Amino acid sequence: MKRRPVRADPYHKLREAIVSGQLHPNERLVEAAIAERIGAGRTAVRAALVRLDQEGLVELERNRGARVRHISDGEALEIEEVRAVLEAMLARRAATRVSAEGLSALRQVMIQMRERVAAGDSIGYSELNATFHQTIWTAAGHPTASRLVAGLKSQGIRFQYQTALRPGRAERSLREHEAIFAALKAHDGDAAEAAMREHLAEVLDTLRWAIDTQHRTARWLPG
Amino acid sequence: MKRRPVRADPYHKLREAIVSGQLHPNERLVEAAIAERIGAGRTAVRAALVRLDQEGLVELERNRGARVRHISDGEALEIEEVRAVLEAMLARRAATRVSAEGLSALRQVMIQMRERVAAGDSIGYSELNATFHQTIWTAAGHPTASRLVAGLKSQGIRFQYQTALRPGRAERSLREHEAIFAALKAHDGDAAEAAMREHLAEVLDTLRWAIDTQHRTARWLPG
DNA sequence: ATCCTCAATAATGTCGACAATTCGGCAAGG
DNA sequence: CCTTGCCGAATTGTCGACATTATTGAGGAT
Numbered sequence: 001m002k003r004r005p006v007r008a009d010p011y012h013k014l015r016e017a018i019v020s021g022q023l024h025p026n027e028r029l030v031e032a033a034i035a036e037r038i039g040a041g042r043t044a045v046r047a048a049l050v051r052l053d054q055e056g057l058v059e060l061e062r063n064r065g066a067r068v069r070h071i072s073d074g075e076a077l078e079i080e081e082v083r084a085v086l087e088a089m090l091a092r093r094a095a096t097r098v099s100a101e102g103l104s105a106l107r108q109v110m111i112q113m114r115e116r117v118a119a120g121d122s123i124g125y126s127e128l129n130a131t132f133h134q135t136i137w138t139a140a141g142h143p144t145a146s147r148l149v150a151g152l153k154s155q156g157i158r159f160q161y162q163t164a165l166r167p168g169r170a171e172r173s174l175r176e177h178e179a180i181f182a183a184l185k186a187h188d189g190d191a192a193e194a195a196m197r198e199h200l201a202e203v204l205d206t207l208r209w210a211i212d213t214q215h216r217t218a219r220w221l222p223g
Numbered sequence: 224m225k226r227r228p229v230r231a232d233p234y235h236k237l238r239e240a241i242v243s244g245q246l247h248p249n250e251r252l253v254e255a256a257i258a259e260r261i262g263a264g265r266t267a268v269r270a271a272l273v274r275l276d277q278e279g280l281v282e283l284e285r286n287r288g289a290r291v292r293h294i295s296d297g298e299a300l301e302i303e304e305v306r307a308v309l310e311a312m313l314a315r316r317a318a319t320r321v322s323a324e325g326l327s328a329l330r331q332v333m334i335q336m337r338e339r340v341a342a343g344d345s346i347g348y349s350e351l352n353a354t355f356h357q358t359i360w361t362a363a364g365h366p367t368a369s370r371l372v373a374g375l376k377s378q379g380i381r382f383q384y385q386t387a388l389r390p391g392r393a394e395r396s397l398r399e400h401e402a403i404f405a406a407l408k409a410h411d412g413d414a415a416e417a418a419m420r421e422h423l424a425e426v427l428d429t430l431r432w433a434i435d436t437q438h439r440t441a442r443w444l445p446g
Numbered sequence: 447a448t449c450c451t452c453a454a455t456a457a458t459g460t461c462g463a464c465a466a467t468t469c470g471g472c473a474a475g476g
Numbered sequence: 477c478c479t480t481g482c483c484g485a486a487t488t489g490t491c492g493a494c495a496t497t498a499t500t501g502a503g504g505a506t
Contacts, residue, residue, distance in 0.1 A: 030487070043460055047489090050270050054277035063467050078367040085312045086305065095497060144301040148371060265491055269458090285496050286458060294474070 002150050010040045011048035018068055019154050023046070029058065053054060054057035071155055073211045078154040080207055082191050084200035086134065086149050091180060091196035094140040095189040103140040103185055109135065110181055122164045125173075131175060136196075162210040169206055199220050233263045234271035241280050241376050248293035248389045252281065279378050294378055296434045302379040303430055307423035309372050310356065314403065317363040318412040325362040326408055332358060333404055340397050344401055348396075349401035355400060359407070385433040392429055399425060 016035065017023045029049065035042045049066045052058035059069040071079070094102075109132045116125040119202035130153075137146040163169065190222035229441035237257065248320045252272065258265045272289045275281035282292045282382040294302070332355045353376075360369040386392065399422035435437075 012274075012423075032487075041460055042462095047273050048272070050273045051277050065468095065488065075367060078365055081312070081365075082309065082368050082371065089304070089308045103264050121228055142304075144298060145305050148305065163344045173490095255457080265458095265492095266490055288498095289460065 007103050009048075010038055010044045011051055013038045014045075014052060015057065015154075018052070018152050019157055021158065023027075023068050025158070026175070027068045029066040029068065031065075047123050055156075056152060059143050067153075069157060076156050076159045077204065077207060080200070080204050083149055083152045083156070084197065084204065086145050086152075087200060088134075088144055088193045090137055090140040090142060090149070090199045091184070092189040092193035093142055095184050095192035097165075098139040098184055098187070100133065102213055105135050106132065106184065110177065111117050112176060113174055117170045120170075122170055123161075125170050126160065129173070129177075136180075140186075159207060159210065162214065163203065163206045165223050166206050166209055167212045172202065173199070230417065232271075233257075233261055233267045234274055236261045237271050237275060238278075238280065239274070240376075242380055246291050248291050248381070250291045252291065254288075273294075276428045278374060281380055288320070292378075294381060299379050299382045300427065300430060302375050302428050303423070306372055306375045306379070307420065308428065310359075310373075310423060311416045311420045313360055313363040313365060313368055313372070314407070315412040315416035317359045318407050318410050318415035320364050321362040321370065321407055321410070325358065327357050328439040329355065329362075329404055329407065333400065336397055336400060343393075346384075347392055348393050349383065349387050352396070352400075359403075362407075382433065383432060386426065386429045387438065389429050389432055396422070425446050 014023075014029075023029070031042050031045050031049070034040075035045045038045075049058055049060060053060035053066065057069055067213050071132070098106075109128055113125055113128045115153045116128060135147060140146070176195065177197040179201060180192060183195050187222075237246075237252075246252070248369045254265050254268050254272070257263075261268075272283060274282055274290065276283035280292055282291050283289045306416040332351055336348060336355070339351060345403045346360075360372060363369070393418075399418065403415060403422060406418050
């Protein structure tokens with residue numbers, strides 16, 4: 001009857017380590033080392049690496065081991081682009097299907113987001129942002145699309161911290177979320193899709209800005 | 224230097240067996256049996272099952288083995304819905320990026336499709352259909368979206384045979400493809416996205432028809 | 447007759463060991 | 477000085493054996 005928590009599963013441990021940035025892109029993942037580090041057998045680690053490879057978080061080359069997959073700038077833009085069209089679809093669906101409880105949950109998140117923006121807490125806002133979007137996925141009742149979007153999000157997470165750094169981004173993002181929330185509350189599918197689309201177009205722009213800024217900084221501070 | 228072909232890989236063998244329908248939905252996949260059947264070790268089969276589980280073609284339950292994942296009617300519709308928005312995006316992109324070679328390839332496929340329709344060869348047409356869409360994915364130059372769409376297609380493949388059975392479907396489908404091709408040739412992104420969207424909306428309708436027909440038939444021929 | 451218990455069985459999960467492969471350095475040759 | 481071939485360390489790929497877990501069926505109690 002003793003079922004150990006999921007956190008003991010090498011897959012979840014490794015996944016967390018990669019997504020949280022403890023393991024860096026292109027870092028080699030030696031099976032034996034990982035096995036000892038997280039207290040598991042090499043077999044379990046191997047299975048976890050296969051899953052993460054299929055998921056796109058790890059790159060697995062035959063006879064050459066595994067490494068944390070490096071998501072290039074261009075690929076990050078692609079990911080965000082796909083996320084945009086999928087979330088737009090989900091927003092439309094959510095508008096017609098969202099329950100009273102769903103709207104209530106969204107309202108709570110909106111209230112907290114306003115607080116964070118007022119307090120100038122960018123990273124707290126960012127976390128609430130994730131919650132907001134996830135709530136919409138749930139409301140849409142579309143497991144297939146939700147799975148894909150969740151996977152994409154985990155791949156692009158490395159870039160999402162940088163987008164929060166843009167001046168005035170939080171305030172603008174908050175206004176966009178208000179529009180999405182209003183459309184959902186009104187059960188207006190067209191408006192919800194349009195608002196979400198506009199929001200994610202902005203996110204894409206911000207991402208381009210972040211990438212560009214990074215390049216400039218790198219050029220100015222060589223070595 | 225002897226590199227055995229990919230077909231020897233248990234993953235590809237199993238995948239092919241599932242997608243081609245040799246292994247039926249909900250059929251149990253006993254590791255030892257498969258290992259002997261395809262001449263591989265249990266370890267390799269195990270790794271293949273993990274990959275296929277992550278891919279959505281196999282369902283893996285802890286301590287309870289693997290079975291071919293059964294895609295429900297509702298899930299098939301969800302898959303097609305997601306495929307529609309992704310392919311619409313890819314069509315738009317392809318319109319602005321397609322090369323002369325890409326257009327030439329599409330033209331060739333169109334010619335053959337017209338032949339098949341004229342000959343009343345539904346399944347030959349269906350195969351060309353797949354080629355047509357894949358060519359567009361390639362032209363779009365969007366690996367991230369292409370990967371996702373390819374994965375979705377393999378999951379929904381069981382239903383695609385049924386859609387070809389609808390009377391007059393091939394002729395209508397051909398006209399829709401002509402519209403898509405024309406938009407791509409004109410490098411008109413808006414038109415390409417719209418044409419693809421309309422096409423896949425039709426496919427979705429046909430899928431609903433196929434599922435409905437199946438249910439009626441099942442009721443009329445019980446047991 | 448029905449339900450419960452419990453052993454028998456079959457399959458999966460895990461571990462250790464060994465074979466196969468890659469990669470680095472190093473020496474010989476051009 | 478650069479290239480080529482080879483050896484050895486490190487790592488992955490594979491196999492077999494065993495432990496663990498679910499399932500099944502018989503037998504007995506109610």
